[in-house]
Amino acid sequence: MSTPFLSVRDLRVHFSTEDGVVKAVDGLSFDLEKGRTLGIVGESGSGKSVTNMAILGLHDPRNTTIDGAIVLEDKELITATEREMEQLRGNKMSMIFQDALASLSPYHTIGAQIGETYRKHTGVSKKEARARAVEMLRRVGIPQPDVRVDDYPHQFSGGMRQRAMIAMALVCDPELLIADEPTTALDVTVQAQIMDLLKDLQQEFGTAIIFITHDLGVIADVADDVLVMYGGRCVERGSKKEVLRAPRHPYTLGLLSSMPSLDGPVDVPLSPIPGSPPSLLNPPPGCRFHPRCAFADKVSGGLCSTERPALEVVDGRGSACHLTDEQKREWFADFAAARTN
């Protein structure tokens, strides 16, 4: 098998704080090919954003320890110098943040902010950079781009700001795009527009996209593959179809069954996951999901609370759970049947 475009192996990101060490990401591995979209789902504090900040090298080295390997093509990113990272960021890989208003400078025009990245990496003149900014704005569907390029962020609506952010991220035709909850702050009708835009751009340029979200509905729309994170670890991965139709981890199952839908039965209560997400200062031993898991007592010998379940991935499909495949087939069957109808 050829080497993947992006390969993350046993990534560990730990922060030292006054209260102790926070194990925000604790042994995460995944691969991503060009032209594919990997959706990372998880709740707040599951480590999804921390993972991606680590890929971009955005953590403060004074209080962060990063172990493992992140290889982009043949370049090791963890040990790369700040200078090398600067060459890559905005050029080969770039990021779209959740809050477009907070991520754009209020004192500079949209055009100047888009052009700055381009000039830095290509060394072109201001005039050329401006022309490029207009072209990018046109590409992301901003009306009258040659006029709007001189606007300031506050003159844009929320959806337009997010489009401008995308234009800025794509200005150097990056090969890897990390989108961290890019649509969470938007209304559903605008969210649909932005997701379509990302899909079109990916088709055109073959960009590899990591799409971080807490919304499984968004995942179903944009992702090819899904990685479910819980408490800093990957609990399940596979193709979108496999994970959403026949989940193999009780957490994924719980997430899917707790969501109200637009056409499911209405007069039955929802089935929430009890409890709340773990503290990463003092995570539960063994499987981090076991205190909230409905199946934990069905595993003999209390394995769930003592031993970390291994994540075995075969053909990109795997889950980290002590239940056997037969047990899952039996207990998850009702759910799977209801979903495939």
Add this chain to the structure above:
Amino acid sequence: MSSNTPLLDVSGLTKHFPVKGGFPIRRTIGAVQAVDGLDFQVAEGESLGLVGESGCGKSTTGRLITRLMEPTDGKISYRGQDITHATRKQLAPVRSEIQMIFQDPYASLNPRQTVGKIIAGPMEINEINPAGGREKRVRELLEIVGLNPEHYNRFPHEFSGGQRQRIGVARALALQPKLIVADEPVSALDVSIQAQVVNLLQKVQRDLGIAFVFIAHDLAVVRHFSQRVAVMYLGKIVEIADRDDLYGNPRHPYTRALLSAVPEATVEETPARERIRLQGDVPSPINPPSGCRFRTRCWKATEKCASEAPPLVQVEGNKAGHLTACHYPETAETVPAPRLAKDSEPAA
């Protein structure tokens, strides 16, 4: 009070915020028409969902009903009593019957008060002394919302987001209200926690017979919680109907577009729903489009839509109580078939 008087009756409710500008003398140069002529009723024990995108005026509506804001125009009656411009004193007895649950469980609880004090707050203000004392009542309330009564003396920071929202619910229940206005009560919570709080609210609504005005942008959550649903766009109600009618037979193009834009966590070979992609953004409420406010994004708009605002009426083919404000309503045939088929089946 006769039995057919609705608990809450709102007619022509309007709120315009003045926009100041000009130099050197600042004067009012326009108005944000946040809410513009709403008519709706809430019956006793009923849950009405208000949905719409940001800026459509749903939160303003909530604040007007609770009289946290003074309406510009229109009328609000609570149990037949006009409270539109009631004074503080006149409002006092009504206020204890109308409570509110807020969106942000971190900002809506005083960090320097214990949970016991927070929940007892409404009783203190209204000088209510329940049998057995306030502390006993607070412990009962904690139990109702699924928290440990022993946590009476803890502070808000010791609780997670979902637990804090439960504290907010307990506080809203303290005065045995008849109506609760819940403004995005679950949107700040994680997915796995949302369901817990939705279930709690549903239990409270059914067991205690409290009417709800449930404000949310999440159509799936609203569908789960509300018996009737109103869809708002730029300060106006564009469609209001019983839940099953609204989701199964949406007649307003905006309702249809909104429903079709909700991403669902299902993978289907043939999509059950035809996607409708709306172009552009919601126009500014300072200068809303003439006629129908949705016309700038509507694929059916004609000149009539620009010149004449469509009234909110029962269009042909609708059940009683299903009102739509559109000159060219959608018909049943244009609604994707699988959804209708699923909805007409009894809940399994």
